[in-house]
Amino acid sequence: MTAIAEVTPDVLAKYELVIGIECHVELKTASKMFCACPNEFGGEPNTKVCPVCLAMPGALPVPNKVAIQHMIRAGLAFEAEIPLFSKFDRKNYFYPDMPKNYQITQFDMPLTQGGVVEFWLDDGTRGSCRLTRIHLEEDTGKSSHAGSGDGRIAGSSYSLIDFNRAGVPLMECVGEPDLRSADEAVAFLESLKRTFVQLGVSDVKMEEGSLRCDANVSVRLKGATEYGTKAEIKNMNSFRSVHRAIESEFARQVGVIERGGRVVQETRGWDETTGTSVSMRSKEQAHDYRYFPEPDLVPVELEAAHIAALKAALPPSPAVRHRRYVESYGFTVAQATQLVDNVRLAEYFDRTVALTNAPQAVMNFVLGDLSRLANETETHVADAKITPDALAELIVMLEAKTINSKIAKDVIVKLWNEGGSAKAIVEKDGLAQVSDPSAVAGFVDEVLAANAKSVEDFKAGKENALKFLVGAVMKVSRGKANPVLVEQALRDRM
């Protein structure tokens, strides 16, 4: 906290923040990565275990093909390269909740390499962050420490281990140090999350630990070309804490440098309650993981045709959709995000746009009237009676001035409640806009005759009188008269 107090915004402004994110995402599969145990969150401790995930002597891993497929699809969604040959490796270190005391992971030949994650900031700017790789590994169990009162290992008299999570498939996404602000880091994570959820490869629930991320943070003077020394921040359990932790680390490192010190390479743990991080271990204490190829598994050999088929079957990428909405349709980032975050709404929107070529009007209806009706009736727009075809018809009629916007709003409600065709409703109820000059003149004459006072007021220069008269004509025409023609006719007659 003191570091933050010492560093003024003016001082911070001299520095550039450099962030690389690494995150672990649990894959959504029926079974664990290397055995048939269910991949489900929670449950009584040690009830979702077997000889394989408990590392009983003699048990062997067998890879989950769905998990591998999820990885390929996740990579393809970010335009990563999917090598035809990849392999698993053992990462050796002792930890009580890691049953084999090595983790099966991928070291030098991961399932996906490269790729780019595109994200948007609230001010409408588009950013991107390269991925180094996404690789597949297995999760550990969970330790809990008892006897100390506060659940910490220090002072605890014994520990308990739950292996239900041990062996759950985990993808590790490693990002390049391309991010330059806490906002960008969060936007990057949101983009990752959105893509994984929409691909169905993960639920990405931070509160259940299915997304866990670390941030490699360094600072440098603006304009510098070399990176500063990085610190790795761990234990951030929400996007909000990622934001706070990065801002805090920015100030801490700038503070160290401003005081004439040097940032040391270390791993720091974020403490959400105090809003500070503490050093966990320095580079000198870093492990030698002694990676080597996992001899219990054969390499993963893929066929190009298989990858191509998976690519062809990918749902539209949320990033591509987002870009289209902002850059081609001119939506705000908030509007685009609202659509992109709700895949079924976005699909509904896209189908309607395809029939109308009027994205702005479609967006107004989808995010406006339809979303309001959806909230009121607790029905998803995609499940409501109003079809994209009906909405498109309505918008085409509106754009062609066959109906006016007031009528359109009424027809929307009718379509929502009853379904059917917009055209049919307009025809059946005689709601088409009246643009025939003689019919308009009839309404106008009727109103002028009945409102002599207003005519006088208008002639005396009171423009408000005209508005009143237009309203009166609309009323007489039951909303159908073309308001532009009505106004013109009134002026002509007066």
Add this chain to the structure above:
Amino acid sequence: MIDSTAVSIAAAVSSRKTSARETIDALYPYVESSDKTVGSYLSLTHEIARAHADRVDARVKAGESLPLAGVPIAVKDNMCLTGTVTTCGSKILEHWTSPYTGTAVARLLDAGAIPVGKTNMDEFAMGSSCENSALGVTRNPYDLGRVPGGSSGGSAAAVAARQAALSLGSDTGGSIREPAAFCNVVGFKPTYGRVSRYGLIAFASSLDQIGPFARTVEDAALCYDVMGGFDPMDATSVDRPLESTATHLRTDLRGVRVGIVKEFATGELGAQIDAVYKKAYADLEALGATLVEVALPTAEFGIATYYLIAPAECSANLARFDGVRYGLRVDGINVQEMYEKTRAAGFGAEVKRRILIGTYALSSGYYDAYYVKAQKARTLIASDFAKAFESCDVIASPAASTPAFAFNAKSDPYAMYLMDYYTIPGSLAGLPSLSVPCGWVTPEGGSRPMPMGLQLSTPLFAERSLLGIAHAYERATLHADVHALPEIASV
């Protein structure tokens, strides 16, 4: 005592001349008394055996055809069988009861075999004499003053001493073939990936392979036919059809080209041993085979290569024995100290030596020089074999350079490592390979003639060819029957 072969026991039980239960009940008194001197077994599984024998008898009675009906089988103590203490010959697993049954054992039991007990072994299969067992001494039935070989010494001794008709061993660098040679039995290591390793406690995953010991090649073939084949529980098991071998045994070797390895000349092994192998090669020729000289120029690097790859793998494989979930735990003030005390007390000297070698070989800065280089050498050795097999169908060589040696004769670890000189190259190449009795020599200082083994190896997946050739040789020579089993137990 079981003098009958597995084939004849299965035939007798299947035709209900006898029952599995009678067979096993008649066997146990002999096993119990003879094992006081031989020490093949670490534990006997009476209850499981009797209950299983009754089930087998019921199935036979119901008309089921079981290829191993009532055949007593001994299982090396690194293979899991539900409800049996499975120790790996180590203090760290001395009291660990397996909660599941491995695939190979399960297939054999399902085919009617009856588990007699779990056999002694070098700790975690690391050794060539069984002397590295932390839990017992196994003696060579042909000379109780000598070792049975290792690491599968208990399984070799059990079959040799007629304490079981068949037994299972595991071979990583020669751990089936060398004890088979020492104990006058057939020991067969199939192609790597042919028999599931699920339930085999790993020493070196890329080399370990389960195989049978038997008193005849035919019995070994029968056992292999039952337990081999793809297993979805082992990702390294090979998914290709298993050719039955027991139905394709041959009696002559016409048209077979036998490769004699230039680098494995037997002249330096002493006149007696040299004569045994010269005779063995001549016998192969007499059966119609053609002898051709082949070269394995990189085979001499086999031991160096093996002693990097196997320890590297074992350093990770044995990390799970940490006192946290099962096995020995020696308490400490924190988890780190508990690990250290547990592993210090639980592992023997040879296991520790190999964990240290392997950890070192994988360490940052040494990995390329040791592990990576060893993998390259392994590839070269395998390609030498592939080249040799262009001009021959089978390679013949000694299985071991000496007959069984006396206890404590090999106190230098490297001298012990050399026992696997002929077997390791084929292991690195993953080849199917076996040892079949081929003659007797009386060792210096020894009082009795001791058996020697002929190693035969074929290309990958050529088990049918290998067992066929070995059968022809065995039937023509009958070396195993030249000297009777000494009186080792009073029944």
